[in-house]
Amino acid sequence: MIQTRVIQKYCSTIEFVDEVLSSPTSIYVIDYEVHRLCPDLVSEGGDIFVLPKGEASKTEEVQKKLIDFLFEKKCTKDTTLIAVGGGSTLDLVGFVASIYMRGLSLTYVPTTLLAMVDASIGGKTAINTPFGKNLIGTFYPPKKVLICPMFLNTLSTEEKQNGVFEILKLALVYDSSLLDLAEDKWIYRAVLAKSQIVEKDPLDLGLRRILNFGHTVAHGLEAASSFQIPHGRAVAIGSVVEAFMSFKMGFLSERDFQTVLKIFDPYSLKLPKSYHRKIFLESLFLDKKNSNGQVRCVLLEKIGKAASFDGAYCKEVPFFILEEASAFMENRYG
């Protein structure tokens, strides 16, 4: 055992382990790539369902196939589903666990850094539909999350950075002490931070919105580049640009804004080649947080704290600030 720590938050027990033990009464649902890289993960007992590659796994079609597999294996309410993979795998398996016989026991084994600190925690499950991403889903926290850092060795630089940017975002909106930690302590502390936020607002009605910091700009960049930019990088640029807005609107000090710039300097962020300001600005107005045709963003009041705005945790950003922010972004990352 490397380390075993247990945190009881929002119904889930989160354990740090150095191997995933198989159990004969469980069904393992495993990501395609993970199964290819670690074919002996489930060595004894336990039925295995291997998912198709990538985002294709999170569809209604695969959901139905997995449910039929559970019926064929005569799974009852006593069955435990063990999801092994990244965020898409956890989202899909969590959803199936939440609706099969009104709820099966559920264990998450996240295999990406991003899934360890994000999708594993908070109980949001979802599948994609032809009408959009994550439109069908439930709130259903897993009983257990097993975090096995061994899996980090299987990740590409880009996959690892997706998780790093999520952790930096958590540092900016909630827990600045993450910035001072050595990398090997990050996961535990990030898990703790997200658990605390989710526990205070499990159904995403207030505080939990701070997790959307950087995401208004990120969604705009993604839409304007036809999703050619990786989500992690879009969120990283979005974090810097929304920190800029926070500074320009008088909520964040210039010193703290300069610190934000320095935090992201090592990652040589770049705007996608297809970027055009007009399309980007138009895309901002399509974000879910908006109302009455106003663009809303989560803003910082200092490093480690998002501004509350009386519990709304987001604020309308005037159009001239959006234009100034675009110019700043083009200048820095263009």
Place this chain on the structure above:
Amino acid sequence: MIQTRVIQKYCSTIEFVDEVLSSPTSIYVIDYEVHRLCPDLVSEGGDIFVLPKGEASKTEEVQKKLIDFLFEKKCTKDTTLIAVGGGSTLDLVGFVASIYMRGLSLTYVPTTLLAMVDASIGGKTAINTPFGKNLIGTFYPPKKVLICPMFLNTLSTEEKQNGVFEILKLALVYDSSLLDLAEDKWIYRAVLAKSQIVEKDPLDLGLRRILNFGHTVAHGLEAASSFQIPHGRAVAIGSVVEAFMSFKMGFLSERDFQTVLKIFDPYSLKLPKSYHRKIFLESLFLDKKNSNGQVRCVLLEKIGKAASFDGAYCKEVPFFILEEASAFMENRYG
């Protein structure tokens, strides 16, 4: 207004109303027969989705059609779904509300006596699959239940009796005062009783099992008659027979058992013509409550109280008692 009473139990507000008001921001999902009998129910605004007839409404196919309808109407998290119909309608619409964008506001307008006192309360949603009934579902209580006794005038005698038998079962396992009330006070008191049980055990892990009183025998009778016997009548016979077992096993006094017999006397209960003891006894062994090949039943300790058995709320019934109970049932209702 006839009467307006509000009970806050397990997240749902239950109101007694004398009409169902329409709202332009809601989607009404209405049972086929109810829509035929009350075509003007939704007079102004609000989109309407009319379900196919009967149990056919509670399928994966109809679930998908309803979800696509919601996407086409561009429903968001602010949409309220209003389900108007019997238990099947409420179960289906509740399930869809629980998974659409991780949860829509949900109002139930039960139109049968059984749905008013049973499916409306407790938050169980479900659809049927080719593998069996109610195998896919969630726990998702409606925000509001509007009980409009006007609908009772649309029911056949059999439909009304299905509700009456459910109320009598509640009286036997939990609240004997229901037996002394005039019929017009039944609904309110039965709703209160089921709400209390569900609030103490929302996820059906203990006390809530007492609601299965009469159901082991009822499921046996249904299976042995290829579901030719109406569910309500099967539960009524089952209640008497499981009271007989409670008496024979020494948990219920003979006086209380005689009272149970008198309670059901007015309803001229009859076994289905296709009844055969051998098939009936075999069917008992297929019940979900069983383990290790033993038949388990909820048993009474007195009128108004199911026996707790240290929180298990059910007990193995020896085979010779099952045989004696069959003989008693054939003698009385054959």
